Amino acid sequence: MTDILSLLVKHHRNGDEFAKLMQDTADNRFDDNFWSLWEKWIEPVLGKHPKIADLGCGPGALIKRLRRRYPTAMLTGVEYAPYMLKALDHAESEVVIHDLHQSDLSIEDNSQDAMTFIHSVHELIYPTRALQSVYRCLKSGGRCLIIDWVRVPLKDYLSDSARMYNQADIFSDEITHTQLHDVFHHFTEHNRYTTEDIDWLLDTVGFKTLERTIYQNKQFALWVVEKQ
Numbered sequence: 001m002t003d004i005l006s007l008l009v010k011h012h013r014n015g016d017e018f019a020k021l022m023q024d025t026a027d028n029r030f031d032d033n034f035w036s037l038w039e040k041w042i043e044p045v046l047g048k049h050p051k052i053a054d055l056g057c058g059p060g061a062l063i064k065r066l067r068r069r070y071p072t073a074m075l076t077g078v079e080y081a082p083y084m085l086k087a088l089d090h091a092e093s094e095v096v097i098h099d100l101h102q103s104d105l106s107i108e109d110n111s112q113d114a115m116t117f118i119h120s121v122h123e124l125i126y127p128t129r130a131l132q133s134v135y136r137c138l139k140s141g142g143r144c145l146i147i148d149w150v151r152v153p154l155k156d157y158l159s160d161s162a163r164m165y166n167q168a169d170i171f172s173d174e175i176t177h178t179q180l181h182d183v184f185h186h187f188t189e190h191n192r193y194t195t196e197d198i199d200w201l202l203d204t205v206g207f208k209t210l211e212r213t214i215y216q217n218k219q220f221a222l223w224v225v226e227k228q
C-alpha cells in the first residue's frame with residue numbers, strides 16, 4: 001500500500017509553511033472571478049441552509065469564506081494531511097479526516113447541495129474514488145466545482161513567473177541535483193492529468209459538464225459538473 005502521507009509531505013515540501021502559503025495566497029484563488037463563477041453556477045442550487053463539502057480543504061481558506069457568506073450553512077472540510085488539519089479552524093466546519101483515494105468518505109449519500117475540489121485532484125494518484133464519492137454525496141441536481149493544474153509542456157510550465165526555477169535555471173551549472181530532482185518531481189505532479197483525462201473521468205462517473213474553461217497559459221482548468 002502506497003504511503004500517501006509521505007507522498008504528500010514530499011509534494012508540499014514543508015507542511016506548515018505550505019499550509020501558511022495556502023492561506024496567504026487564498027485571495028488569488030478565491031478572487032472576483034471565482035465568486036462570479038460561484039454566483040452563476042453554484043449559488044442557484046444551494047438550499048436555504050446549504051450543505052457544502054470542500055475536498056482537500058487544506059487550512060480552510062475556502063471554508064472560512066463560505067462561512068462568512070453562508071452563516072447557517074452545514075460546511076464539511078475533508079482533509080488528510082496532519083499539518084493542514086492543525087491549521088484548519090475546526091469551529092468553522094465539520095472536519096472529516098479522510099484519504100481521498102479511499103471510497104469510504106463519511107458523508108451521507110445524496111446529501112450535499114454542492115462540493116468543491118480546488119487544486120487537489122492533481123495530488124491524487126488515482127482520482128476515481130474521490131470523484132465517485134462526489135457523485136454519491138451530491139443531491140440529484142447538486143453541483144461540483146473543480147479547479148486544478150492540468151498538463152502543459154515543460155517549457156510552458158517553467159515560463160510561469162511563480163515557479164521557483166525558470167527555463168534557463170534547469171540548464172545552469174549552478175543548479176544542484178537535489179534542486180533538479182525537485183523541479184522535475186513537481187513538474188510530473190502538477191502535470192498529472194490532461195484536461196481531456198479529467199473530462200473523461202467526469203463523463204464516465206456520470207456527471208453532466210455545465211462549464212469547462214482552460215486559462216492562465218493553459219496551465220489551469222475549471223469544471224462545473226452536475227449530478228443528473
Ligand SMILES: C[S@@+](CC[C@H](N)C(=O)[O-])C[C@H]1O[C@@H](n2cnc3c(N)ncnc32)[C@H](O)[C@@H]1O
Nearest residue numbers: 056057058079080081084099100118119120123
Ligand atoms: C494545493 S492544496 C489546496 C488546498 C485548498 N483546496 C485551497 O485551495 O486552499 C491541496 C490539498 O489537498 C489535500 N490532499 C491531497 N491529497 C489528499 C488525499 N489523498 N486525501 C485528502 N486530502 C488530500 C492536501 O493535503 C492539501 O491540503
